[in-house]
Amino acid sequence: MTVVDLIDTGVVAVVLALALVVVFTLLARERRTTRRLRAVQVPPTAPHLPSTRQRRAAIVVNPTKFSSLDEHALRRRQAYVAAVFRSHGWEDPLWFETTPAEHGRQQAQEAVARGVDLVLAAGGDGTVRAVAEGLTGTSTPMALLPAGTGNLLARNLDVPHTDLAAALDLVFTEEDRRVDVGWLEVDRGPDGERDDGRDGGPERHLFLVMAGLGFDAAMMAGVEDRLKQRLGYGAYVVSGARALWGPQAKVQIAVDDETPTPSRTRAVIVGNCGKLTRQLVLMPDARIDDGVLDAVVLSPRGGIGWGEVAWAIATRDRRGQRRVQHLSGRRFEVRCAEPQEVQLDGDPIGPARRITLSVDPGALLVRCPPLP
Numbered sequence: 001m002t003v004v005d006l007i008d009t010g011v012v013a014v015v016l017a018l019a020l021v022v023v024f025t026l027l028a029r030e031r032r033t034t035r036r037l038r039a040v041q042v043p044p045t046a047p048h049l050p051s052t053r054q055r056r057a058a059i060v061v062n063p064t065k066f067s068s069l070d071e072h073a074l075r076r077r078q079a080y081v082a083a084v085f086r087s088h089g090w091e092d093p094l095w096f097e098t099t100p101a102e103h104g105r106q107q108a109q110e111a112v113a114r115g116v117d118l119v120l121a122a123g124g125d126g127t128v129r130a131v132a133e134g135l136t137g138t139s140t141p142m143a144l145l146p147a148g149t150g151n152l153l154a155r156n157l158d159v160p161h162t163d164l165a166a167a168l169d170l171v172f173t174e175e176d177r178r179v180d181v182g183w184l185e186v187d188r189g190p191d192g193e194r195d196d197g198r199d200g201g202p203e204r205h206l207f208l209v210m211a212g213l214g215f216d217a218a219m220m221a222g223v224e225d226r227l228k229q230r231l232g233y234g235a236y237v238v239s240g241a242r243a244l245w246g247p248q249a250k251v252q253i254a255v256d257d258e259t260p261t262p263s264r265t266r267a268v269i270v271g272n273c274g275k276l277t278r279q280l281v282l283m284p285d286a287r288i289d290d291g292v293l294d295a296v297v298l299s300p301r302g303g304i305g306w307g308e309v310a311w312a313i314a315t316r317d318r319r320g321q322r323r324v325q326h327l328s329g330r331r332f333e334v335r336c337a338e339p340q341e342v343q344l345d346g347d348p349i350g351p352a353r354r355i356t357l358s359v360d361p362g363a364l365l366v367r368c369p370p371l372p
């Protein structure tokens, strides 16, 4: 190992150590202040209004996210939620469970067919994406009951992600906001296996936060479920430390109708919104309702390069520099010389040779606080 390698290794170790300290401190503080799930107090029932049609919500639940609750606790939680709806003059909600084969899209479509006024996605970002696929293009809004590890959409929309009762309150106090939807088309090459549960046509996935390929996707693919349950967000830091050392990828990036530009990169991340945590903002200019997608292209070499990337992100640098390039447009196409891991709102979906990302402006209604 040369002296430069040693310095590089040292810098990476310091950057990672700092990142670990910052992430764990922020998460610990966030948990302390917001974890306490409000006492299960059933609010008083509102006076019955016979003349108007009662509104009704559907709740699409990913049961794996509540597996720590026993049958009794689960029923109490459901009874509490139903009582909250009744107390606001709504009918008892319809409940749908996701399955290993149907992650929420079909359940949301069924809820719309049954005429509900709102569909709540109770799960992580995977459930939120699936429910959004079922609601996009309809006039039925979605609300969030965040129960995942990352809860990236909730973080970006300022929906409480550690207090289900507070998230539920928003249903009755907030308005519907129109947000953009991102679509990712994946070309896996002749040997690739599709991952969207459909048979014909191109493989297509909806995303609401970020999609991309390279380092970040490899990091997410490397997160083991057991570690995620034990460490939560910290599992991503551990996996990130492993993925840091991969080689640069040769890619061609085309934005809208421009000529593709060749690049050697570690990650191309395209965002509908840009926040990873309250403090960590990857794309400071990304807005979920501006009708365009933003992107960052990260091209560090060695530990010093990663240090520059970490600094640019920590300081929310908007201008970009040689290691961190910012782009924006309505359509991105990324072609890779070798297949690269792809991620969607934090979920790895396997390697691909080419991805195309486009925006469908204002295609989804979400009930949430005013958009940041």
Ligand SMILES: Nc1ncnc2c1ncn2[C@@H]1O[C@H](COP(=O)(O)OP(=O)(O)OP(=O)(O)O)[C@@H](O)[C@H]1O
Pocket: 062, 063, 064, 065, 097, 098, 099, 100, 102, 103, 123, 124, 125, 126, 127, 128, 147, 148, 149, 150, 151, 345, 346, 347
């Ligand atoms: N009934 C079920 N049994 C087993 N697995 C399920 C079931 N329903 C959904 N899943 C799995 O859960 C995944 C979605 O999980 P979730 O909603 O937590 O998103 P996530 O992105 O994994 O969240 P996070 O990583 O933030 O915890 C789906 O992709 C599917 O694989």
